[in-house]
Each structure stands twice: as C-alpha cells, then as structure tokens.
Amino acid sequence: MNPLSDKIEPKDYKSDVKPVWCPGCGDFGVLNAITKALASLRLAPEQVALISGIGCSSRVPAYTNVYGFHGIHGRALALGAGLKAARPDLHIVVAGGDGDGFSIGGNHFLHACRRNMDMTYIVMDNEVYGMTKGQASPTTAPDWTESELTPSGTHARPFQPAAIALAAGATFIARAFSGKPNTLAQMVVLAMQHPGFAFIQVLSPCPTFRPEQKEWKNIVRPFAVDALPTSDPALAALHCQRDDGMSTGVIYVEARPVWKRSDMQEIAIDDIEQEFRI
Amino acid sequence: MTNPQEIATKAEFLAHAFALEQESVDRYEELADAMDTHNNLEVAGLFRKMAEFGRKHAVEVERLAAGSDLPTLEPWDFKWADDEGPETGDYADIDYMMTPVQALQFALANEKRSRDFYGLVASHSPNQTVRELAGEFTQEEAEHVTLLERWIARHDSDTTIADDLDPPNIVD
Numbered sequence A: 001m002n003p004l005s006d007k008i009e010p011k012d013y014k015s016d017v018k019p020v021w022c023p024g025c026g027d028f029g030v031l032n033a034i035t036k037a038l039a040s041l042r043l044a045p046e047q048v049a050l051i052s053g054i055g056c057s058s059r060v061p062a063y064t065n066v067y068g069f070h071g072i073h074g075r076a077l078a079l080g081a082g083l084k085a086a087r088p089d090l091h092i093v094v095a096g097g098d099g100d101g102f103s104i105g106g107n108h109f110l111h112a113c114r115r116n117m118d119m120t121y122i123v124m125d126n127e128v129y130g131m132t133k134g135q136a137s138p139t140t141a142p143d144w145t146e147s148e149l150t151p152s153g154t155h156a157r158p159f160q161p162a163a164i165a166l167a168a169g170a171t172f173i174a175r176a177f178s179g180k181p182n183t184l185a186q187m188v189v190l191a192m193q194h195p196g197f198a199f200i201q202v203l204s205p206c207p208t209f210r211p212e213q214k215e216w217k218n219i220v221r222p223f224a225v226d227a228l229p230t231s232d233p234a235l236a237a238l239h240c241q242r243d244d245g246m247s248t249g250v251i252y253v254e255a256r257p258v259w260k261r262s263d264m265q266e267i268a269i270d271d272i273e274q275e276f277r278i
Numbered sequence B: 001m002t003n004p005q006e007i008a009t010k011a012e013f014l015a016h017a018f019a020l021e022q023e024s025v026d027r028y029e030e031l032a033d034a035m036d037t038h039n040n041l042e043v044a045g046l047f048r049k050m051a052e053f054g055r056k057h058a059v060e061v062e063r064l065a066a067g068s069d070l071p072t073l074e075p076w077d078f079k080w081a082d083d084e085g086p087e088t089g090d091y092a093d094i095d096y097m098m099t100p101v102q103a104l105q106f107a108l109a110n111e112k113r114s115r116d117f118y119g120l121v122a123s124h125s126p127n128q129t130v131r132e133l134a135g136e137f138t139q140e141e142a143e144h145v146t147l148l149e150r151w152i153a154r155h156d157s158d159t160t161i162a163d164d165l166d167p168p169n170i171v172d
C-alpha cells in the first residue's frame, strides 16, 4: 500500500515466491507490467486469474497472488477459456511463451482468436524455447544456427503472431517490449478493458540462450504511423506485413460480439459421475 | 517521451520523487533476489544496500509530503524524461555473473538519470517552490553520483565477466 495515497501498489500483487528466471530475463519486465496494470485497474486479487502453460515465461502465475493455474504445455488458452465459461465474472489473463502459444498451442491460439472470449493473452516472445535449453521456436529466424537441433537453421518462415492473430479474428492486437514495463502496463490495462480476445505479443529477451537480444532495446521503436490502432483489418494487415516485427504499439481494435455462455444447465457432479458409470 | 519540465506543483513533484525512490527500491530488491537465487551473493548484497538507501530517501520524501494530498499517477502518466522511472535501470545491463564494479556502474547510471531528471525540473519548472526543491534534490543526487564514482574507483576495475565453468546455456 502506498503510504501517501492509500493506493494498492504493484508489489502488493506479487507472491512470496521469488522468480528463478535468469537475472536480466525480459520476463521480469512483463511480471512488473502485469502487477502495475492490476494496481492501475484496482482489481482485488480474487477478481483475476492468471493462467499459463509450460516454459520459463509460464512460471509467471506463481509470482503473483491472484488466482493462478500453471497448466500444461500449449493448453493455457484452453484452460483460460474453460475458466471464463465457468466463472465469467473473473478477469482472465493467459500468459506464456512463443513455444507454448505458437508451437504446441498454435491451434488453440487460432481458435481463441476466432471465438473472441473476453480474455487477455500475453505471449512473452523470445524466439526460443528457453526452459528446455535453447531450441528454435516458431518465431525463430530461419538462419539461427545456435541450437544443436537445427545446426544449419530451421529454413522455415517465422510465424507472424500479429498478422496471424488478425487473420484468425482477434479483436485487440498489440506488440510491446518487456524493457518498457510502464508502456506495457498501459497496454495490459487497455487489453483487459477490451471486451473480447486481446492479444499482446511482448518481445521479451532471453539473455541466456539469445544473448544478441540484449540489443533489442536499441532496435524496438513505436510504430511510426498515425493510422494505428485501426479497426480496418486491411490497414492493420498492411502494417503488420510491412513491419520488421520490432515496432510496438496497439495495432488493431475491433468491436465484435463477445462469446457468451449460452444458458447452460447446471449439472450436479453426481449426475456427471452417473453418466460415466459402467 | 514526456517532459519533467512540465512538473508544476509541489504535490506533483513529490509524487514523482516518492515513486522514483519506491521504484528504485522495488527494482533493487528484485535484482538482489535474482542474484541470490543465482549465487552471486556479493552483487546481491550491493543491490540490497542500494535498496536500503532508496528506502531511506522514500521516508524523507514522505516526511516532506506529510499533510499534502499527492496526486495518484498511473505508471504511464509520470513525466519522466523517458518512459521508465530514472532509477529502474535496464534489464539488458544485468548478468548473473556481473562483477561488483558492474553493479556499481549500473547504480551510477541510475543516480545520474535521477540527478538529470531533478536538474531539468530545477531549471524549467514554472513553479518557484518546485524549482527550489528540485534544486536540493539535484544536489543530493549529485552527491550520490560522486560517492558511487569514489566506490568504483576503489574497487578492482575488472569488468570482464568470469567464465562460468558450468554455464546454463550448454546442452547436456
């Protein structure tokens, strides 16, 4: 609590568990941005659920004191969707890595964009599988040769998170940099206030397996176009395609009906068990 | 990019000064914990010491603000010279094997940014009281800069990071 204003402070949303991330990991900046956003939104911890998959980045729920679910690899969005259906009153934030979200979880990503449930998805993109010691991910450049699994590169076109989210139907799309937690915090606030599926790709360096990403702080810059954010998908697509992937800002915002739970019959656990009885 | 020069009331100024110190404490503590976890105990100790200094300064600001109603500013509303607070440093300058002198250089860069921030307010704020107060804070930060420069000069100036004989980034 801030002694001068009685305002909940970002650190009031941190748990007692200390991050095991490598010092200098970009994910620290994302954790700080999330806690700053929650403080700005003045949400009580029990109003928010932070859901993740597996990876270094996916450890983030343990480091906050909101409801958390450290799920299974690639299934964070499915868990988040299930929880939103069961508890529509909760603010759902799903977070994880580029491997978790675009590789094993790629299919869930497409359909979460399409479905437009009211939740926020933050992907900490370091263009590598950090947790499993540095293999190429879908966003890795084709000529990256540092992994023993791909000694001459992947030769595969990198996945374009923003463009794919747009094509799949996400209604809020943004790109940010973990080295700017204040800017990212504002983006998280906008995403959480957006009614529908909000996707933020955060460029989040992995200094351990991609030390060259320490240079990102000198490369990232805001989109140099006044036209963004736009609600015109063609214009958003144009800027996504023209960009080198290092411009940051909110790209696309669309008002579209949000997925709502249809009147579901409440089923008692006993009745469900009955159905499975042999 | 925002403008420290536009800070125009004492309450707004103190809200910035308090946030500057509090963010500094939070960041140094986070860095110290990370260094502890990665067994760089000497640098962890230095970062903890810096957090302690920040805590003391925050108390000073609190004392100055007693009785006044400070505005509640969101992280992106602050008029820092950059998007981030002057004493939060840059994650890209952090390494689990960093030497004490590198940690002090990190702290020095923070203190210089604070001094420059207060300096801008001191020379440009439209409010005389704010200019005077910011002038005092500039002076104080300039003293921290000198102190850190002295510490750095006393330390072994080795800034090469030692080889880790069991590095995390090799495939077993």
Ligand SMILES: Cc1ncc(C[n+]2csc(CCOP(=O)(O)OP(=O)(O)O)c2C)c(N)n1
Pocket: A054, A055, A056, A057, A058, A073, A096, A097, A098, A099, A100, A101, A104, A124, A126, A128, A129, A130, A131, A132, A137
């Ligand atoms: C079903 C399954 N397959 C594979 C793994 C191994 N695995 C753990 S984390 C990970 C990739 C993590 O990469 P990313 O999501 O980018 O997270 P980062 O560590 O880079 O933050 C993989 C393949 C697993 N835990 N479960």
Ligand code: SF4
Pocket: A020, A021, A022, A024, A025, A026, A027, A056, A057, A126, A130, A131, A205, A206, A207, A208, A209
């Ligand atoms: S391996 Fe990379 S992604 Fe994982 S904690 Fe370390 S720096 Fe972060």
Ligand SMILES: [Mg+2]
Pocket: A055, A097, A098, A099, A124, A125, A126, A127, A128, A129, A130, A137
């Ligand atoms: Mg990754």
